[in-house]
Amino acid sequence: MHSPRFFSSVRNLSNISWKPTGKLQQTLASEISRSGTALHSAASSTANLFPAMAGEGRFFVCGGDRRSRIPASIDCVMEATLCTTLGRGDGGEKIRTVEHLLSALEAAGVDNCGIEIVGGDEVPLLDGSAREWVEAIENAGLCVAKDYNGNTMDKLAPFLDEPMHVWRNDSFVAAFPSPKVQITYGIDFPQVPAIGRQWFSCFPMDESAYTKEIASARTFGIYEEVEKLRKAGLIQGGSMENATVCSAKSGWLNPPLRFQDEPCRHKVLDLIGDLSIFARNGSQGLPVAHIIAYKAGHSLHAEFVRRLSGSH
Numbered sequence: 001m002h003s004p005r006f007f008s009s010v011r012n013l014s015n016i017s018w019k020p021t022g023k024l025q026q027t028l029a030s031e032i033s034r035s036g037t038a039l040h041s042a043a044s045s046t047a048n049l050f051p052a053m054a055g056e057g058r059f060f061v062c063g064g065d066r067r068s069r070i071p072a073s074i075d076c077v078m079e080a081t082l083c084t085t086l087g088r089g090d091g092g093e094k095i096r097t098v099e100h101l102l103s104a105l106e107a108a109g110v111d112n113c114g115i116e117i118v119g120g121d122e123v124p125l126l127d128g129s130a131r132e133w134v135e136a137i138e139n140a141g142l143c144v145a146k147d148y149n150g151n152t153m154d155k156l157a158p159f160l161d162e163p164m165h166v167w168r169n170d171s172f173v174a175a176f177p178s179p180k181v182q183i184t185y186g187i188d189f190p191q192v193p194a195i196g197r198q199w200f201s202c203f204p205m206d207e208s209a210y211t212k213e214i215a216s217a218r219t220f221g222i223y224e225e226v227e228k229l230r231k232a233g234l235i236q237g238g239s240m241e242n243a244t245v246c247s248a249k250s251g252w253l254n255p256p257l258r259f260q261d262e263p264c265r266h267k268v269l270d271l272i273g274d275l276s277i278f279a280r281n282g283s284q285g286l287p288v289a290h291i292i293a294y295k296a297g298h299s300l301h302a303e304f305v306r307r308l309s310g311s312h
């Protein structure tokens with residue numbers, strides 16, 4: 001067994017080149033509001049999304065003060081179980097379960113956006129996928145973002161120049177230079193035959209690919225682990241309406257699946273949300289690379305971004 005600490009093959013930021021995408025930064029054309037149950041607290045929470053200025057990027061606000069911000073940045077990622085949590089690290093406010101919403105915003109090209117959370121410290125889970133967020137963004141529409149002086153800004157993307165990886169035991173996230181964004185993800189649940197080993201690969205930034213192949217994949221859970229997690233204060237708001245549940249003995253308890261490999265596709269959805277926090281100042285967060293992940297989770301996704309950022 002390997003040591004549980006992380007390893008990487010990169011050196012600071014020498015492996016990333018920020019290049020123009022040929023597009024201008026965008027924001028929402030109108031506000032969005034969606035309410036629902038929070039996964040872990042079971043609270044009824046509301047996310048109010050509003051347009052932001054060019055260069056502001058994506059950020060969360062809570063407590064009603066839109067001037068008090070938690071940037072959707074790797075610098076604000078806190079350790080958490082079964083979700084990605086952002087906070088200021090000073091014992092102050094935090095926002096949990098941000099990955100599905102951030103995934104939709106990144107894929108839809110919402111480069112600058114404010115997100116106000118009301119009624120708790122979690123983004124509502126909705127149906128457990130990113131589908132409702134994508135539909136809400138499409139209905140609201142996008143427009144070119146401008147700064148306080150009325151100027152537009154070019155959208156940049158991070159291109160990977162050298163291979164890199166992080167790993168822990170038999171889990172890893174690796175990336176290789178590529179002319180376009182490609183994600184390949186593998187999962188393995190030998191104790192749950194109905195899930196088993198799955199692999200899925202896609203080009204998520206290609207036109208409509210995210211909407212058709214990834215956005216509607218729901219979060220999933222193992223039935224035999226539910227009680228243990230709930231005793232630990234987690235997934236209090238999880239249900240058959242916002243997650244797919246699989247039993248090691250009985251298989252899927254709430255079929256049908258939206259895809260035969262829906263669990264693996266959902267991991268791609270999570271990864272996109274977690275990698276989006278590499279974005280800075282309204283840039284693209286997803287590295288232009290072929291990213292390959294196996295049995296990874298939110299903590300390893302975040303460690304990969306820290307390596308990209310030169311934080312570790």
